[in-house]
Amino acid sequence: MRGYHGAVVAYGQTATGKTHTMQGTPQEPGLIPLAVEECFEYIELEETECVYALRVSYLEVYNETVRDLLSDRTPRFVDDRIENVTEESVASIGDVYAVIVRGEQRRHVGSTDANARSSRSHAILRLSIESKASTTLTATLSFVDLAGSEKGGSAARSREGKYINKSLHALALVVAKLADGHAHIPYRDSKLTRLLQPALGGNARVAVVCTVALAPEAAEETAATLMFASRAKKVVQTARKNSVVDAESQIASYRAQVDDLKGQLKAAREQPASLGADERAALAAALDQLERLILRSGRPVSPKRDERFFAVGRRRERSRTLPPVKDSSSGEEEIAVEQPLLRIKAAIERALGGSSSSSSSDTPLLADDTAFVLQQLDKVEAENRNLKTQVSHLTSLLHAREAELRKIKGGRRDLLISGTLRTPPLG
């Protein structure tokens, strides 16, 4: 908000909670919703007279291609900058969430052995903030949710995995060279490092969040992640305030458009025959929309939290992992879950135009069904996580026991052999 670039990067093995850390849940919001809300609260609480203009872009790097998640544009690098990227103007927390949700729907995710909704791309959400008091400052806040490495899987998954590992390797190398103070930094080795160059290059405040798994079989990846973290800590950044020439600022561009629209409306009023009523209404609506984008300090934030951001991500996540609907049920809990599931299944089949074995009129989709099923799935997910922890604990116990047994057996064998040697021959 004060003209310094910032970035938060989530790095770690697949399924260790990078996306969870970034997005969170309604009960435990992640870094993105918390930061977005804080930006708008900052504007609300700002005491000096200041105006702001905020824009959002959302990119992913998938199989070494940079994709715009907000439109079909093809971003391209011009020197060290990425250009031809969609930037949506936003005026409220709700606007930001709506843009993120739109982008999330286009993001590449897939099921892997370790994660039912694994990010198969690196995602970079960027909030551009311009502020104008006596000078005009400009800065970006980037949230980088990196894809996690995953070995094996289907052919497509393994192709994605190769690209993911290659770009993560390039990032690790860049961070290692920065940490050691090398003169040449190989940013150009991958699209990911080229995109992150402005953040890693020194003029930004960067926070790296590393996520690890505690399971013994993840030890190798955990060690690699910790090594990355310790190198990242050594990188010295010297962020400075970034100002922009007034005439080239977004705020100036909005103001010029506002003046232009006001001029057109004034002319239409003076010569009523020049524009139809619909055209005049469209001009007035465009003017309202533009004026809304110039945020003034002291402006109240509303609404504080928007559930849409979490709801869409969760719906998509669950739709991949819905358990099969059983024909018979045993026990009350199962019947209670099964009925909404059957209704949802019938509604999906109706929407797809397929023939549903159950009559559609018998199974109207109730508003609460999805929420109810999601709640049940949350419970199952929590149980699964708990079981996974127990399994991992038992596996390490088992390994320790086996090692102990091997040692005891080995000792007994030695004893037997030496005992045989010492036994005097019979007769």
Ligand SMILES: Nc1ncnc2c1ncn2[C@@H]1O[C@H](COP(=O)(O)OP(=O)(O)OP(=O)(O)O)[C@@H](O)[C@H]1O
């Ligand atoms: N701290 C946590 N509390 C509760 N659930 C968590 C936590 N961390 C992760 N999870 C859950 O674990 C699963 C995997 O997490 P997530 O998708 O965030 O991992 P990831 O590191 O982003 O994986 P990938 O690299 O494969 O995209 C999700 O279902 C998520 O909700």
